[in-house]
Amino acid sequence: MVKPLKSITINKSMDGSQNNQVFWEYLNKIPYKDGLQIQEGAHEKIKHSIPKTGGYLFLLEHYPVITNGRFGSDDNFVLPISQIEKLGIEVCKSERGGDLTYHGPGQLVAYPIINLRAFNLGVKAYITSLEQVIINLLSEFAIDSSRREGYPGVWTNGRKIASIGVSVKNGITMHGSALNVSTDLEGFSMIVPCGIKDTQVTSMEKTLGSKVSMQDVIKSFIKHFKTVFNTSVNKENGPG
Numbered sequence: 001m002v003k004p005l006k007s008i009t010i011n012k013s014m015d016g017s018q019n020n021q022v023f024w025e026y027l028n029k030i031p032y033k034d035g036l037q038i039q040e041g042a043h044e045k046i047k048h049s050i051p052k053t054g055g056y057l058f059l060l061e062h063y064p065v066i067t068n069g070r071f072g073s074d075d076n077f078v079l080p081i082s083q084i085e086k087l088g089i090e091v092c093k094s095e096r097g098g099d100l101t102y103h104g105p106g107q108l109v110a111y112p113i114i115n116l117r118a119f120n121l122g123v124k125a126y127i128t129s130l131e132q133v134i135i136n137l138l139s140e141f142a143i144d145s146s147r148r149e150g151y152p153g154v155w156t157n158g159r160k161i162a163s164i165g166v167s168v169k170n171g172i173t174m175h176g177s178a179l180n181v182s183t184d185l186e187g188f189s190m191i192v193p194c195g196i197k198d199t200q201v202t203s204m205e206k207t208l209g210s211k212v213s214m215q216d217v218i219k220s221f222i223k224h225f226k227t228v229f230n231t232s233v234n235k236e237n238g239p240g
Contacts, residue, residue: 022055022112022114022229023055024056024057024222025056025057025058025059026059026060026218027058028061029062029063029105030060030061030063031062031063032062032065032067032090032092032103035060035062035111038058039058039111039175040174042055042056042058043169043172043174046113046114047170047172055112055113055118056114057113057225058110058111059110059111059218059221059222060109061103061105061106061107061108061109061214062103062104062105062107062109063090064088064089064102064103064104064187065090065091065092065102065103065104066084066089066091066092066100066101066187066190067092067093067096067101068091068092068099068100069094069095069096069098069099069101069165070095070096070097070167071097071098071099071195073195076099076191076195077100077190077191077192078189078190078191079190084190089102089187094165095174095175096165096166096167096175097152097165097167097175098152098163098164098165098194098195099192099193099195100191100193101163101165101178101191101193101194102183102188102190102191104183104187105183105184106180106182106183106184106203106214107178107179107180107183108179108181108214108217108221109176109178109179110133110176111175112130112173112176112225113172113173114172115171115172116171119230123166123168126166126173127152127164128147129228130164130166130176130177131147131152131154131162131164131177132224133221133224133225133228133229134154134161134179134221136224136227136228137179137220138156138161138204140220140224141204142208143204143207143208144156151194151196152165153194154179156207157202158200159199159201159202159207160193160194160199160202161179161180161201161202161204161207162177162180163177163178163193164177165178179217180202180203180204181203181204181205181212181214181217182203182211182214183203185202185206188201204217
């Protein structure tokens, strides 16, 4: 289990009787399966914690991988899986919601492993909140974005810039969001992204036509996560 470095404090638990904390850490670039193992460890820790803790927020980048969610179809692979793997791109099944998506360097992946009861959120409201974090973040970088009814994620100029895919077990979330910052978008050409035909994918850098600092995006994500999920950051442990 990776030791969390920084903490966000939830103002009150659902019954107002205690303060909960969500610890966050940026893990840099890691394989998809390592990220899954970290999530599972955090999930178990939250499930068995007394009193219930808020949870964890892991921010990271993945090495090139295509994941196939619970509702995914092999028909949405444009290239044979064997050919994709020969290109050095891993292919993994995932318990998250959604269809096929691509993860790679330059993409900010967020895995909030949180107790929804501590936030008084249902699954739909949780997904909407994750989308709002990204919409607010993009606005800070002068990118207008929005939701698309029936398709979790965030869109700008008709192109998908962020994906959302979650699972919830025992009221505790896993998986999360993936925002294209400076991602090599060629990875998406091997699949039908999210199972939506004719979907065009974009990134922050492609939209802006200029370089974007991943560290600036991370700080912005933390700031807007704090606001949207009604949290406060400990000053001595806040983002630098």
